Amino acid sequence: MANSRKDRTQPSQATPMPSEMAHPKDSKSSLCPSSPPDTQDSVVFGIVGGTVDSPQVAYLREPQPITDELLALSEPVDPTEVYRIAASCWERGCQHFDGHQCHLIQQIVEGLPTVVKDLPPCRIRQDCRWWQQEGKAACLRCPQIVRTNYSMSETVKKVIKPHLDREIIALREAEIGNGE
Ligand code: SF4
Numbered sequence: 001m002a003n004s005r006k007d008r009t010q011p012s013q014a015t016p017m018p019s020e021m022a023h024p025k026d027s028k029s030s031l032c033p034s035s036p037p038d039t040q041d042s043v044v045f046g047i048v049g050g051t052v053d054s055p056q057v058a059y060l061r062e063p064q065p066i067t068d069e070l071l072a073l074s075e076p077v078d079p080t081e082v083y084r085i086a087a088s089c090w091e092r093g094c095q096h097f098d099g100h101q102c103h104l105i106q107q108i109v110e111g112l113p114t115v116v117k118d119l120p121p122c123r124i125r126q127d128c129r130w131w132q133q134e135g136k137a138a139c140l141r142c143p144q145i146v147r148t149n150y151s152m153s154e155t156v157k158k159v160i161k162p163h164l165d166r167e168i169i170a171l172r173e174a175e176i177g178n179g180e
Contacts, residue, residue: 033142034145042065044085045059063124084147089102114141
C-alpha cells in the first residue's frame with residue numbers, strides 16, 4: 001500500500017542546484033546521506049550504478065519519499081545496496097558521530113580518492129551533513145559510497161571504522177533517557 005509507513009513526510013529537502021546554494025556552514029538542519037530506510041523522513045536521492053568494484057551513484061532530479069513499493073523494487077537485495085537514502089542525522093545515536101562531527105565523512109575525505117571532477121547534481125545538498133561539514137571534498141567522493149556493499153574494496157574497509165561501538169551508544173542513550 002502506498003505510503004503505508006506512518007509518519008513519512010514529503011521530501012522537503014528538494015534544494016537548489018549547486019550554483020544557487022549558500023555556503024555549507026550557513027545551513028542549520030542536517031540530513032545523513034547514508035541512512036537506512038526506516039527513519040521517519042527518509043527519502044531516496046540516488047541510485048547505485050557503476051560496477052561492483054567501482055560503484056557510481058546517479059543522483060535523482062527529485063528525491064523520492066520511501067514507500068513500501070519503492071522498497072519492494074530493490075528486491076531481492078537490500079534497499080541500501082541499490083539506493084542512497086537520506087534522513088535526519090541520528091547524531092549521538094550513530095556510531096560515526098563524536099558529539100560534534102561525523103567521523104564517517106572525515107574518514108572518507110581523508111582516505112578515499114575523489115571520483116568526480118565537479119559537484120554532483122545532488123538535490124539534498126543544502127541539508128546534507130557531509131556537505132555542511134566537509135564541503136566540496138565530500139561531494140567529490142560521495143558517488144562511490146554505498147551503505148551496504150558486500151564487495152567493499154580493501155581500501156574502503158581500511159578507511160571506514162566506526163567512531164564508537166554499539167555498546168557505548170546504548171549506554172549514551174540510557175544516560176539521555178535518565179536525564180543525565
Ligand atoms: S556529500 Fe554532497 S553529493 Fe553526497 S549527499 Fe551530501 S551534498 Fe549530496
